[in-house]
Amino acid sequence: MPELPEVETVRAGIEKHVVGRTVRAAEVLNPRAVRRDLAGPDGFAAAMAGRTFLRAERRGKYLWFALDDGSEALLAHLGMSGQLLVGDPDRPLSPHVRARFTFTDGGPDLRFTDQRTFGHLMLVPFASVTLPERAAADADPSACLVGPSIARLTGHAERQAGAARRSATLPPSAYSRLVPEPIRHIAPDPLEDAFDPEDFAARLARKKTQVKRALLDQSLISGIGNIYADEALWRAKLHWARPTDTLERGEVSRLLDAVRDVLTEALKAGGTSFDALYVNVNGESGYFDRSLNAYGREGEPCGRCATPIRRDSFMNRSSYSCPRCQK
DNA sequence: ATGAGGACCTGCTCGC
DNA sequence: TGCGAGCAGGTCCTCA
Numbered sequence: 001m002p003e004l005p006e007v008e009t010v011r012a013g014i015e016k017h018v019v020g021r022t023v024r025a026a027e028v029l030n031p032r033a034v035r036r037d038l039a040g041p042d043g044f045a046a047a048m049a050g051r052t053f054l055r056a057e058r059r060g061k062y063l064w065f066a067l068d069d070g071s072e073a074l075l076a077h078l079g080m081s082g083q084l085l086v087g088d089p090d091r092p093l094s095p096h097v098r099a100r101f102t103f104t105d106g107g108p109d110l111r112f113t114d115q116r117t118f119g120h121l122m123l124v125p126f127a128s129v130t131l132p133e134r135a136a137a138d139a140d141p142s143a144c145l146v147g148p149s150i151a152r153l154t155g156h157a158e159r160q161a162g163a164a165r166r167s168a169t170l171p172p173s174a175y176s177r178l179v180p181e182p183i184r185h186i187a188p189d190p191l192e193d194a195f196d197p198e199d200f201a202a203r204l205a206r207k208k209t210q211v212k213r214a215l216l217d218q219s220l221i222s223g224i225g226n227i228y229a230d231e232a233l234w235r236a237k238l239h240w241a242r243p244t245d246t247l248e249r250g251e252v253s254r255l256l257d258a259v260r261d262v263l264t265e266a267l268k269a270g271g272t273s274f275d276a277l278y279v280n281v282n283g284e285s286g287y288f289d290r291s292l293n294a295y296g297r298e299g300e301p302c303g304r305c306a307t308p309i310r311r312d313s314f315m316n317r318s319s320y321s322c323p324r325c326q327k
Numbered sequence: 328a329t330g331a332g333g334a335c336c337t338g339c340t341c342g343c
Numbered sequence: 344t345g346c347g348a349g350c351a352g353g354t355c356c357t358c359a
Contacts, residue, residue: 001351001352001353002353003353032335032336036355061353061354077353077354078353079336079352079353079354080336080337080351080352080353081336081337081338096337115336115337115338116335116336116337116338116351116352117335117336117337118335118336118337118352118353118354119353207329207330208329208330209329209330209331213330213331216353218353218354225352225353226351226352226353227352315331315332315352316332316333316352317350317351317352318350318351318352
């Protein structure tokens, strides 16, 4: 499943193939792929035509392409099974292609493929406006000029004009710190500069929930899914059901180190698994089978103490842990 | 306000 | 051989 390392692999892989290119036509083959875009499939497709890809960016499991002057973005979430593939525009259309973008240069096209259709695409404005306004918005979310309710009611043309007007006040260097409006609530991920360990620890301490649930809470820390949550908890020797408000400071530090390590190592491995024109986010490829210590290893010996790994049911999914190392 | 759980979705595997 | 149940899980929505 695409978690942060897979999404970053896709972002880095796709960036060099699309940046600087202009969309000739967008085609939505399954309306569910753009279900969160209120312009609808036709509106989305029409609004994407003529857009130039400027940058490829990411936060947590979301990735986006800043378009044209950087005032709007094509936002993508890969869900459970999403892929972004670049290739010969004449190759056969697989049945799971949900959206397709061709380019004015006639070169390789971009396809959003998604078997389980949990992923989606949206054309959206950036959330923040000028830097002083950004500071105000951070202090008080309701102060954001482009709040969710406004964005939902506003059409593409108006959003476009508004975003362009606002972005005119921004120095180019500020763009990289902006995130698309629909993901304002997504916390920084542990691999970006904006991530603040102190803030994370403080917010974690205020929560009254289980530590694994907290790791999966994208508004607290982003980029972690079920697999890397289990792996990080195994490394940190923490039980998944441990109440967050009982964690000691040292344990939180250990957990954050484990999270960073597991994401970084997976990113290194994931970065080797695709070639030039085919960007693969298939969960089975590369590191998956080799370097997992807990996830999916029910009954197999723990790498530290040889106690069989246990599987528990949690949130309608599985949690894998060592009953001895992770009390 | 916050936390917990269900819905969404499709392909694969397993057991009868 | 065929079929249905179970499973996989990220995010949003609803309910308590």
